[in-house]
Amino acid sequence: MSTVTAAPVSTAPRPSTPTPPRRRSKRMRHRATSTALTIFTWIVTLGFFFPVAWMVFTAFKTEAAAATRTPTIFTALSLDRFAEVLDRGFGVYLLNSLTASVMSTVIVLLLAIPAAYGLSIRPIIKSTDALFFFISTRFMPIAAAIIPIYLLLQGLGMLDNITALSVLYVGMNLPLAVWMMRSFFSEVPLEIVEAAQIDGANFFTELVRVVLPIVAPGIAAAALICFIFAWNEYFLASLLTSTMARTTPPFLGSFVDGRGQFLAVLSAASTLAVLPVVLAGWLAQKRLVTGLAMGAIK
Amino acid sequence: MTAPDLIVAEPAHDPAPAASRALRRPPKPELSGGQIKALRLARTLVWPAIVVAVLVTQIPFLVTIYYSFQNWNLMRPGSRGFAGFDNYVTVFTGGAFMQSLSATVFITGSSIVLSVLFGLGLALLLNRKFFGQGLARTLVITPFLMMPAAAALIFKWSMLDANVGMVNWGLSALGVDPVQWNTDFPALTVIMVLTWQYTPFMMLILLAGLQSQSKETLEAASVDGAGPIRSFLHMTLPHLRQYIELAVLLGGIMLLQVFDPIAIMTRGTGGTKTLSYLLYERAFVGLEIGEAAAYGVITVLLTIIVASVALRLLFKIFSSEGAKS
Numbered sequence A: 001m002s003t004v005t006a007a008p009v010s011t012a013p014r015p016s017t018p019t020p021p022r023r024r025s026k027r028m029r030h031r032a033t034s035t036a037l038t039i040f041t042w043i044v045t046l047g048f049f050f051p052v053a054w055m056v057f058t059a060f061k062t063e064a065a066a067a068t069r070t071p072t073i074f075t076a077l078s079l080d081r082f083a084e085v086l087d088r089g090f091g092v093y094l095l096n097s098l099t100a101s102v103m104s105t106v107i108v109l110l111l112a113i114p115a116a117y118g119l120s121i122r123p124i125i126k127s128t129d130a131l132f133f134f135i136s137t138r139f140m141p142i143a144a145a146i147i148p149i150y151l152l153l154q155g156l157g158m159l160d161n162i163t164a165l166s167v168l169y170v171g172m173n174l175p176l177a178v179w180m181m182r183s184f185f186s187e188v189p190l191e192i193v194e195a196a197q198i199d200g201a202n203f204f205t206e207l208v209r210v211v212l213p214i215v216a217p218g219i220a221a222a223a224l225i226c227f228i229f230a231w232n233e234y235f236l237a238s239l240l241t242s243t244m245a246r247t248t249p250p251f252l253g254s255f256v257d258g259r260g261q262f263l264a265v266l267s268a269a270s271t272l273a274v275l276p277v278v279l280a281g282w283l284a285q286k287r288l289v290t291g292l293a294m295g296a297i298k
Numbered sequence B: 001m002t003a004p005d006l007i008v009a010e011p012a013h014d015p016a017p018a019a020s021r022a023l024r025r026p027p028k029p030e031l032s033g034g035q036i037k038a039l040r041l042a043r044t045l046v047w048p049a050i051v052v053a054v055l056v057t058q059i060p061f062l063v064t065i066y067y068s069f070q071n072w073n074l075m076r077p078g079s080r081g082f083a084g085f086d087n088y089v090t091v092f093t094g095g096a097f098m099q100s101l102s103a104t105v106f107i108t109g110s111s112i113v114l115s116v117l118f119g120l121g122l123a124l125l126l127n128r129k130f131f132g133q134g135l136a137r138t139l140v141i142t143p144f145l146m147m148p149a150a151a152a153l154i155f156k157w158s159m160l161d162a163n164v165g166m167v168n169w170g171l172s173a174l175g176v177d178p179v180q181w182n183t184d185f186p187a188l189t190v191i192m193v194l195t196w197q198y199t200p201f202m203m204l205i206l207l208a209g210l211q212s213q214s215k216e217t218l219e220a221a222s223v224d225g226a227g228p229i230r231s232f233l234h235m236t237l238p239h240l241r242q243y244i245e246l247a248v249l250l251g252g253i254m255l256l257q258v259f260d261p262i263a264i265m266t267r268g269t270g271g272t273k274t275l276s277y278l279l280y281e282r283a284f285v286g287l288e289i290g291e292a293a294a295y296g297v298i299t300v301l302l303t304i305i306v307a308s309v310a311l312r313l314l315f316k317i318f319s320s321e322g323a324k325s
Helices: A020-059 A080-087 A090-120 A127-139 A143-156 A162-186 A190-198 A203-232 A235-240 A248-253 A263-283 A285-297 B003-009 B017-024 B028-068 B086-094 B096-126 B133-145 B148-159 B166-173 B186-211 B215-223 B228-255 B260-266 B275-285 B289-324
Strands: none
Touching (some): A020 A263, A020 B096, A020 B133, A020 B166, A090 A162, A090 A263, A127 A162, A127 B028, A143 A235, A143 B275, A162 B028, A203 A263, A203 A285, A235 A248, A235 B260, A235 B275, A248 A263, A248 B148, A248 B260, A285 B133, B028 B289, B086 B289, B096 B228, B096 B275, B133 B186, B148 B166, B148 B186, B148 B260, B186 B228, B260 B275, B275 B289
16 A cells, blocks of 8 residues: 555645665565455455355265365365266256247347347437336236236146247347347447448348347347346246146255255256356456446447 | 448548538438337337236236225125225224334345345355366256245245254254244244245345456456455456345345245244235235225235336436446
8 A cells, every 4th residue: 555645636746756775675665565455356256255165065076075074175076966867957047048038038039139229320309208118017926927927828838838938038138238238239330220220231131140240249148147037037937837847946946855964966067057048148248348348338 | 322322422532530421311201210110110020018017917906996986795695895094993903914014124234234145145155166066066056946835835844843943953052942933933944944945046136246346446446456355446346336236136026025934834834924925915814805906906006016116226227327338
């Protein structure tokens, strides 16, 4: 930390030549502070990441080694727990999750891309009303809509149906996708759109040829976030699916039956469940940041 | 008569700036024709999304309002009928509602405050250039990517369990007796998981805010003798204000509906019965459709109050941003 006495921001002339020895000691102190901060940052980061790392590590242990009061570090590691999880039919649940996430994300994109484009067409008149509507539907707790949805699906015999679940995920993610993508579409320079119009390009060619490449990163970001939310969704999935269409989160939720030792196999199941989204998030980290932070702010 | 003709008519006279601007502006009626066309296109494009959003979220809510005035228990299918405000009276006199409301406010509020504070700290740490910056960022965002059900289970059994939990092992090293977190401190347990999951989210938004701050201004302040704390308080924090507001708003949207960690870790015991869990219990365990619907309606009204305040804030940011660019 600097020892210079804090002075109000001013344009007053300052002494132009500080004495060299003082400057050197200040720089050394600066470097020491910097190293300390880096070490501190890494301690915090690793502490923050620890539960994830420990989950993955535990997944490779035996049940006995996982369930010790003092953590076992040096122990035989194997893939047996993963095999056990897959034996319990985990693959089906992962596949259901994948179906619901991909299906809902594709439909969301098909609806949200034109909508976001429409909301960014100049002159923007009353578009804030539509935007307000979209974001306000996201504010509504899903719990407030679940009872009629449940009874309707029950009446139609569509409980435990992966398509029904996907449609609900569309409703859940659509506002977010429109909201995020609108900001990317607004960034398309007006001249490009106008040039395309003058060239006689009709609307769809304009959208596909001219605008889409510019907003592609934004679309990718929105798609990733929709996929993550659908993949991780628990409330609707646990109420509306039971056996055939069960997705990973509710299966995981009912995984622990409290009998015997289960920590290692639970860790293995959790590792498999989070793996696709964590990997996707890591690889597309930049997109995720753009989508969440930039898209929401601009 | 078109605008270009007029401009060509007086090329060399160099008219007053205001006049030239008026001349170059295309005539109004012509543009509004284009405006109408553009608006019609915009409407056509936005409609399908609005229809789907209405069908999937708004219509069910209207039906929920209807149900909330019905006397309807699924165990007694014959006795269904109009109940007037009976369900609302039951809700407000039952006592469960106020408890649940305070649990929701407490859990949501503490999780947001804590995750914004930790998120701000992490954002400040990760905004520096240091060894392994990229890797550290990657590791830090992981909790947000974790499936909430998995995060809740790992915290419940692997971190916070009284016998084999890592947190208790750490505490025992400090001489503290093991704590059965999810039964002894249920609300705190839920808050811990939520804070852990939402800190990266807040961090990402705040980091974007930090990176949008002009480096020159900060350097100028430092040259002028402002210490790091001083320039943080007087320059960085005001700059971050709108990002913090946004982080709180988005966090609030997601956390007000929180269900997963409660269903998995505490099952609504010990002051963790949030409104969405209470509604779930009444509807799907108690099978009291009418009463549960009333909870749903009240939850939405409360959310609207909170959200409209928050949204107005967001739109203020929105419009001031628009004005700047």
